[in-house]
Amino acid sequence: xELFSLKGKTVAITGASSGFGHHFAGVLASSGASLILxxxxxxKIRDRVNEINDSGGKALGxxxxxxxxxxxxxxxNTAQNEYGSVDVLINNAGVExxxxxxxxxxxxxxxxxxxxxxxxxxxxxxxxxxxxxxxxKKEGNIVNIAxxxxxxxxxxxxxxxVSKAALVKATEIMALESAKFGIRVNALAPGYILTDVSRLxxxxxxxxTFVKGIPMRRYGQFDDLNGPLLMLCSDASKYMxxxxxxxxxxxxxxxx
Ligand SMILES: NC(=O)c1ccc[n+]([C@@H]2O[C@H](COP(=O)([O-])OP(=O)(O)OC[C@H]3O[C@@H](n4cnc5c(N)ncnc54)[C@H](OP(=O)(O)O)[C@@H]3O)[C@@H](O)[C@H]2O)c1
Numbered sequence: 001x002e003l004f005s006l007k008g009k010t011v012a013i014t015g016a017s018s019g020f021g022h023h024f025a026g027v028l029a030s031s032g033a034s035l036i037l038x039x040x041x042x043x044k045i046r047d048r049v050n051e052i053n054d055s056g057g058k059a060l061g062x063x064x065x066x067x068x069x070x071x072x073x074x075x076x077n078t079a080q081n082e083y084g085s086v087d088v089l090i091n092n093a094g095v096e097x098x099x100x101x102x103x104x105x106x107x108x109x110x111x112x113x114x115x116x117x118x119x120x121x122x123x124x125x126x127x128x129x130x131x132x133x134x135x136x137k138k139e140g141n142i143v144n145i146a147x148x149x150x151x152x153x154x155x156x157x158x159x160x161x162v163s164k165a166a167l168v169k170a171t172e173i174m175a176l177e178s179a180k181f182g183i184r185v186n187a188l189a190p191g192y193i194l195t196d197v198s199r200l201x202x203x204x205x206x207x208x209t210f211v212k213g214i215p216m217r218r219y220g221q222f223d224d225l226n227g228p229l230l231m232l233c234s235d236a237s238k239y240m241x242x243x244x245x246x247x248x249x250x251x252x253x254x255x256x
Contacts (some may be wrong), residue, residue, distance in 0.1 A: 004230040007032030010083040014066055015093030017044035019195035023222040029057030036079040038064025066093045066120035076127050085137045088233045089128045091121040092145040096197055099156040110159050117163035139182030143232045144171050146189040148248045168244050175242030184241040186232050191248025193220040215250030
């Protein structure tokens with residue numbers, strides 16, 4: 001367990017008000033990390049921070065809109081001022097545009113999904129890199145939350161899947177360019193797990209057929225991500241950079 005420990009480390013998580021980010025906060029706090037949690041719904045962030053602090057962990061929350069540069073800057077600055085440095089940045093905030101094909105989406109759908117899922121990752125990662133390079137720390141770790149839709153997809157996920165495919169590529173390029181700063185960049189690509197993002201599909205009329213297409217015959221639970229998440233955030237992955245770890249019950253290697 002020492003290998004996966006986050007004792008003494010600080011982790012910043014975007015999109016921590018629900019779903020994965022909310023769950024990740026608990027997993028990382030249990031492994032000893034001090035957290036900074038951000039999202040737009042500050043009431044939910046406040047509740048999560050209180051839960052973590054009440055159960056013996058250490059967390060603080062900041063209202064964050066990843067589409068707003070000033071908000072991103074203030075998120076990272078607060079973390080640095082409070083904790084001295086940020087060991088791990090988890091770019092988790094993400095949205096989709098509903099079940100729309102490329103012919104159905106509008107300009108604002110494209111901008112909303114791409115600004116949140118991709119541009120914000122670049123923006124926060126750039127700010128994080130500049131912050132770490134100029135600090136005494138001079139190393140870092142970025143974990144991007146991608147998706148198996150980066151590799152294979154279904155109809156009606158046009159801007160979302162394209163943004164996640166681009167995020168996998170962004171992960172590789174950022175890894176290449178940030179290695180000289182001692183910053184690692186990897187991605188976690190979950191398969192389908194029931195959250196607000198996937199509810200439309202997993203609770204819709206195609207749900208049964210969909211699950212039959214997963215070799216392990218079930219969609220994922222939050223806990224299925226714990227091990228891979230801890231590996232990427234800790235020194236257990238100290239020689240990994242530019243990798244995307246797929247956690248999907250075999251969905252990507254399903255029979256055609
Ligand atoms: N669920 C799945 O099956 C699945 C599979 C693969 C990958 N993913 C990815 O996992 C990540 C988390 O999604 P989820 O499934 O946990 O869905 P979720 O419950 O809807 O969580 C999305 C989070 O992103 C935050 N967010 C959205 N826009 C934001 C913005 N502009 N600024 C700051 N925070 C913002 C939301 O908080 P606020 O609304 O409070 O801002 C929320 O906390 C996403 O990147 C998603 O693409 C999900």
